[in-house]
Amino acid sequence: MAVGVGATSAKTAKCGASSPRLRADAVRNRERIIAAARETMVEFGADVPFDEIARRAGVGNATLYRHFADRLELIHHVTLSVMSRTADQAESVLAEESDAFRALRRFVHAAVEEKIGALCPLLSDGVDRDHPDLLAARDRLEAAVEALMGAARDSGQLRTDIAVGDLMVAITQLTRPLPGSSCVDFDKFVHRHLQLFLDGLQAPARSELPGCAATLEDLRRRKP
Amino acid sequence: MAVGVGATSAKTAKCGASSPRLRADAVRNRERIIAAARETMVEFGADVPFDEIARRAGVGNATLYRHFADRLELIHHVTLSVMSRTADQAESVLAEESDAFRALRRFVHAAVEEKIGALCPLLSDGVDRDHPDLLAARDRLEAAVEALMGAARDSGQLRTDIAVGDLMVAITQLTRPLPGSSCVDFDKFVHRHLQLFLDGLQAPARSELPGCAATLEDLRRRKP
């Protein structure tokens, strides 16, 4: 179910003045490493051995260290990748689907494939949450999802007491893989739960929610 | 069903013929270890260092090894503890609350405190899923939750296309803590999500669910 497009994410052409360009195979390997990292981290946690990531990417571990100074830098780029791909999803769904709530449903179910559940472990560690790239990716993602939700809200199909943060965190939690992943057909479960959750999002609201709606900015805040 | 008996966690008085009785402080420490293990495992994962568990329990690590031969045995008892406490909750809520769906809501929100999110990592590792004690605890839990759901279903407030497994897995996922737990007031979020999910559970169903309803037995099955 490769989402096709996906690409967008501006080519990694820049990278500072020091390296005028990156060799073709180097670029290819870099992409494969990030993809492998996303998969393995979402499966085994953010502290998965580098050798395992390298093995799955089909490269040597040295290549990994050549591209990323340390684990945090890799996590940083994985996070960017997930956010970017998810934003792509939101934008393309909004463009393709006429019915607003159906678009929201499609987006939520599509997020499973993007391994959005990986965001949660990633964001929690020691990454620099104030990095400009991260903030930019976040703003783009928030804008795209807010557009989806706004349309659904305007059409009267989405309850009005929730915000982007509520949706994203819930999706993240519901799609997180089980550590051992030994349960048969767990994906089927995930889509059931998402569907139930979406039913809860529909207007009219069936109950009053505790707390208050949260943006992605609210999520960035740390404990004192 | 009727498994209800359970007698709440029967005192650990037995334990084979070799040890006629356990000294009072030993019993106390054992309980504290299990409680600490539940907390730390739900927070850091099932592979949390034994020293950390011992530290939080306020005992030496040797005490831990004295009570549990290995990690798997500890996990086994933690799982039993979580199941038992959760079943207690379900039973007491059912007895106290007259409105069926309100009872279900109370149970779900109460499950957060029981760290039911710990079940998920625990069950997935290498524990013996066919152990008699585990099956008994599971049956008791399933009966208690099924009673809750059955009442809500009979009153026409709960959609009919879901089963105990659906609810338990969803609660488990939604209440799992973030690895770093560095986000402010995450508990508030959890209760929001649970509330939204519960709204999706209400009758009449707002959409058709993929897959089919699952029991706890279905969850026990492993991949080929």
Added chain:
DNA sequence: GACCAACCGGGGTGAGCCTCCCCGTTTCCG
């Protein structure tokens, strides 16, 4: 209240894993 034994706590050790580097070889680009 005193004895005996069960129980406890903390420090130490050995093993396993992971990170990171080094160097001969391969691949790309002009």
Added chain:
DNA sequence: CGGAAACGGGGAGGCTCACCCCGGTTGGTC
């Protein structure tokens, strides 16, 4: 086709964790 950037695999160093041992302490019994 030549130079250089990039690659892959193997290995050393470091770190953390599981597990054990022994002097001290606490609880139960007469």
